[in-house]
Amino acid sequence: MEFNSLVIHGGVDGDKNTGAVTIPIYQTSTYAQEAVGKHRGYEYSRTGNPTREAVEKLIADLEKGHRGFAFSSGMAAISSVLMLFQAGDHIIFSDDVYGGTFRVVDKVFKNFNIEYDFVDTSDIKNIRNHIKENTKAVYIETPTNPLMKLTDIEEVSKITKENNLLLIVDNTFMTPYLQRPIELGADIVLHSATKYLGGHSDLIAGLVVVNNEVLGERMHFIQNSVGAILGPFDSWLLIKGIKTLAxxxxxxxxxxxxxxxxxxxxxxxxxxxxxxxxxxxxxxxxxxxxxxxxxxxxxxxxxxxxxxxxxxxxxxxxxxxxxxxxxxxxxxxxxxxxxxxxxxxxxxxxxxxxxxxxxxxxxxxxxxxx
Ligand SMILES: Cc1ncc(COP(=O)(O)O)c(C=O)c1O
Structure with missing residues (x-):
C-alpha cells in the first residue's frame, strides 16, 4: 500500500467483530481468562491492549519497522529506549537535541552512570572521533530542534554498523511521511507523537519503532516492566490524528x-x-x-x-x-x-x-x- 493509503488502512483496520470502521476504545485494565493462563492474547492492559496495539502496529507499518510501542509521552518513549543501556555504557547524542532529551540524559540517566557526549553530528567526523570502547549507540535528531541542523542518517548508519552500535533517530520533526530512518539504516526510531503524528495539540504521547525481533522483545520487556504506556483513549485519538498525517x-x-x-x-x-x-x-x-x-x-x-x-x-x-x-x-x-x-x-x-x-x-x- 502507498503511504496515503497506509495512514488510513495500516495497523489494525477497523473492528473485525462488528464491522465498525474505526478501532474501538478498549477501556479495560484486565481480561477474563477461561482457565488459568487460557486467554485470548490479552491478560492485563499494561502488557497489551487492543487499542494501543492498533496504534503500535500502525506506526511500525508507517516507519517500515518490525514492531512499534506507544508510550505516555515522547519523554517516556525516549527514557524507555535509554533503559536498553546499562551503567558504564556510552552514548553519542546530537548536540542541539530537544531540551528535555538533554535534561533527562544530563540530570537523570547520568545518575545511573550512563556516559554521554553531545556532539555536532551534522559533521560525521565528530561521531567517529567520539566512539570509545564502551560506546553502545548514536542518538540523533535530524533536523535538530531548534536550529535545524541536518545529519546524514545513511552515513551515520554505516559508522554504527561498522562499530556494532545502535542508531537511534528522533523523527518527531519529519514524521514517516517525510523521512523514514529505518529504511536508511537506523535501528530505532522514536517520536514525540504529541506533535505532528497526533497533529491537533490534544494529546501527549510517544512512539518507538524497532527494526528487529530481538530489539522488539527487549523494548516490550521495558515497556511492560516500567509501565509508561499510552492509555486506550489517547491511543485511539492518536490513530485518528495519524489518519490525516499525509x-x-x-x-x-x-x-x-x-x-x-x-x-x-x-x-x-x-x-x-x-x-x-x-x-x-x-x-x-x-x-x-x-x-x-x-x-x-x-x-x-x-x-x-x-x-x-x-x-x-x-x-x-x-x-x-x-x-x-x-x-x-x-x-x-x-x-x-x-x-x-x-x-x-x-x-x-x-x-x-x-x-x-x-x-x-x-x-x-x-x-x-x-
Ligand atoms: C524533537 C522532540 N523530541 C521529544 C520531545 C518530547 O516529547 P513529549 O513532550 O511528548 O514528552 C519533544 C517535545 O517537544 C521534541 O520536540
Whole structure:
C-alpha cells in the first residue's frame, strides 16, 4: 500500500467483530481468562491492549519497522529506549537535541552512570572521533530542534554498523511521511507523537519503532516492566490524528516554504533556519517540514511581535494544525544551561515558528502586522 493509503488502512483496520470502521476504545485494565493462563492474547492492559496495539502496529507499518510501542509521552518513549543501556555504557547524542532529551540524559540517566557526549553530528567526523570502547549507540535528531541542523542518517548508519552500535533517530520533526530512518539504516526510531503524528495539540504521547525481533522483545520487556504506556483513549485519538498525517504534512510544508520566502524579505529578520535553505538533505527528506527558526535583529522587535500576534499562539509544543510560536531559550530549551545555549546558537532573539495549516496569507499578515 502507498503511504496515503497506509495512514488510513495500516495497523489494525477497523473492528473485525462488528464491522465498525474505526478501532474501538478498549477501556479495560484486565481480561477474563477461561482457565488459568487460557486467554485470548490479552491478560492485563499494561502488557497489551487492543487499542494501543492498533496504534503500535500502525506506526511500525508507517516507519517500515518490525514492531512499534506507544508510550505516555515522547519523554517516556525516549527514557524507555535509554533503559536498553546499562551503567558504564556510552552514548553519542546530537548536540542541539530537544531540551528535555538533554535534561533527562544530563540530570537523570547520568545518575545511573550512563556516559554521554553531545556532539555536532551534522559533521560525521565528530561521531567517529567520539566512539570509545564502551560506546553502545548514536542518538540523533535530524533536523535538530531548534536550529535545524541536518545529519546524514545513511552515513551515520554505516559508522554504527561498522562499530556494532545502535542508531537511534528522533523523527518527531519529519514524521514517516517525510523521512523514514529505518529504511536508511537506523535501528530505532522514536517520536514525540504529541506533535505532528497526533497533529491537533490534544494529546501527549510517544512512539518507538524497532527494526528487529530481538530489539522488539527487549523494548516490550521495558515497556511492560516500567509501565509508561499510552492509555486506550489517547491511543485511539492518536490513530485518528495519524489518519490525516499525509495531507496535513503537505500543507505544513507548503505554508512553511512560503513563509520562509517572505521572512527572507523582511529587514527585521536575521538568520533563518529551515532545512530547505543552505545545505539540504534531499536524499533523505521528501520535503522540509513545517518548522522554521529565525533571528530577530533587535530584542525590541521580538517583544512587539510576540505581544501583537492574533492568529499565531505563543506556546510550547509544535506540529499541531494551529501555528505556534516560541522563544526556545526561555521556553522549550530553558533546561539547557545558558553557556551551552550560547555555544549552540540558541540566542535570546531566536524565535521558533511551528507553521500550522491555516491559510498562509493569514499567518503572514499576522507576522507582518505584529
Ligand atoms: C524533537 C522532540 N523530541 C521529544 C520531545 C518530547 O516529547 P513529549 O513532550 O511528548 O514528552 C519533544 C517535545 O517537544 C521534541 O520536540
Amino acid at each position: 495531507v496535513r504534512m503537505e500543507r505544513h510544508c507548503e505554508n512553511a516554504e512560503k513563509i520562509v520566502k517572505w521572512l527572507g524579505q523582511q529587514e527585521w529578520v536575521g538568520k533563518i533556519y529551515y532545512p530547505g535553505i543552505g545545505i539540504q538533505m534531499k536524499k533523505q527528506m521528501k520535503r522540509y517540514g513545517g518548522m522554521i527558526s529565525f533571528e530577530v535583529n533587535d530584542e525590541k522587535y521580538m517583544q512587539k511581535l510576540l505581544d501583537n500576534l492574533k492568529v499565531i499562539t505563543l506556546a510550547e509544543s509544535l506540529g499541531g494544525i494551529e501555528s505556534l510560536i516560541c522563544v526556545p531559550s526561555k521556553m522549550t530549551h530553558a533546561s539547557v544551561p545558558p553557556e551551552i545555549r550560547v555555544k549552540l546558537g540558541i540566542t535570546d532573539t531566536l524565535i521558533r515558528l511551528s507553521v500550522g495549516i491555516e491559510d498562509v496569507e493569514d499567518i503572514i499578515r499576522d507576522l507582518d502586522i505584529a
